[in-house]
Amino acid sequence: xxxxxxxxxxxxxxxxxxxxxxxxxxxxxxxxxxxxxxxxxxxxxxxxxxxxxxxxxxxxxxxxxxxxxxxxxxxxxxxxxxxxxxxxxxxxxxxxxxxxxxxxxxxxxxxxxxxxxxxxxxxxxxxxxxxxxxxxxxxxxxxxxxxxxxxxxxxxxxxxxxxxxxxxxxxxxxxxxxxxxxxxxxxxxxxxxxxx
Numbered sequence: 001x002x003x004x005x006x007x008x009x010x011x012x013x014x015x016x017x018x019x020x021x022x023x024x025x026x027x028x029x030x031x032x033x034x035x036x037x038x039x040x041x042x043x044x045x046x047x048x049x050x051x052x053x054x055x056x057x058x059x060x061x062x063x064x065x066x067x068x069x070x071x072x073x074x075x076x077x078x079x080x081x082x083x084x085x086x087x088x089x090x091x092x093x094x095x096x097x098x099x100x101x102x103x104x105x106x107x108x109x110x111x112x113x114x115x116x117x118x119x120x121x122x123x124x125x126x127x128x129x130x131x132x133x134x135x136x137x138x139x140x141x142x143x144x145x146x147x148x149x150x151x152x153x154x155x156x157x158x159x160x161x162x163x164x165x166x167x168x169x170x171x172x173x174x175x176x177x178x179x180x181x182x183x184x185x186x187x188x189x190x191x192x193x194x195x196x
Contacts, residue, residue, distance in 0.1 A: 039088030040070045041080070042099040053099045053120055069093065079107040086111070098122065103133060103166040123165070136166045140173025148181045156189040167192060 038061050042050045058068045069091060071084030080098075088096065089111050096115060098108065100122040107125045123131045140157075147155050157174050160167035171190070178185055 035092045035094055036066050037091055037093045038066050038068050039085075039091070039093040039096045040068055040099060041073050041084045041088070041096070042070065042101070043073050044101045047101045049121070050099055050101050057097055057099070066094070080109065082109045082111070085109045089114075098129075103136065103164070105165060134166075136169030137173040137176075140170035141177045142173070144174045144177035145181075148177060148183070153183055154186070154189065155183070157191070159190065159192045160195055162192050 038057070040054060040057055042054060044050050054068075054070060061068045069088055071087050073080050073084050085096075086109075093115065096112060096117040097120060098106070098112070098117070099120040100106065102121070104122050105125055106119065106122050108119070108129060113128060117129050119129050119131045121133060123133060144155055144157075155174075155178070157171065159171055162168065162171075174190075175185055
């Protein structure tokens with residue numbers, strides 16, 4: 001843009017304040033071809049995890065001069081419906097975060113790949129969109145190692161259904177810790193089932 005003197009900038013700010021000028025984000029978006037909007041799609045906004053993740057995304061966005069638009073998706077769906085994504089894309093968002101409450105594998109709409117995106121607590125089925133996920137295997141291993149260090153040798157595991165990412169990885173960590181300690185896995189001590 002054109003350079004202006006400090007004196008001119010001060011006169012413009014003074015006139016704007018006197019006239020009650022309000023910042024127009026839509027006009028700025030047209031001028032810059034950027035909206036400074038970040039979309040968030042989540043499945044449950046009322047869960048503690050999703051709420052904390054959304055607040056964290058909002059705080060980081062605001063610190064960067066961005067605003068967050070939130071759209072909800074149907075809970076626990078592997079293939080996400082396009083409606084929330086279409087709504088956000090229609091607002092010309094500059095980036096997208098998909099935050100799920102259950103660590104899962106998702107089939108994302110193709111439109112997600114047209115802008116900077118990240119998935120949180122889930123993974124993109126195609127492996128294209130970067131993911132931020134918990135280290136479930138380390139969690140299972142460290143919890144079991146803690147019990148072993150406390151002198152326990154007969155350690156049970158109550159796990160999620162075996163088809164969930166978290167369940168597979170947590171069990172792998174559990175079994176690794178047992179094996180490293182020379183403890184034989186007793187299948188009777190492992191129970192898998194729904195979390196609710």
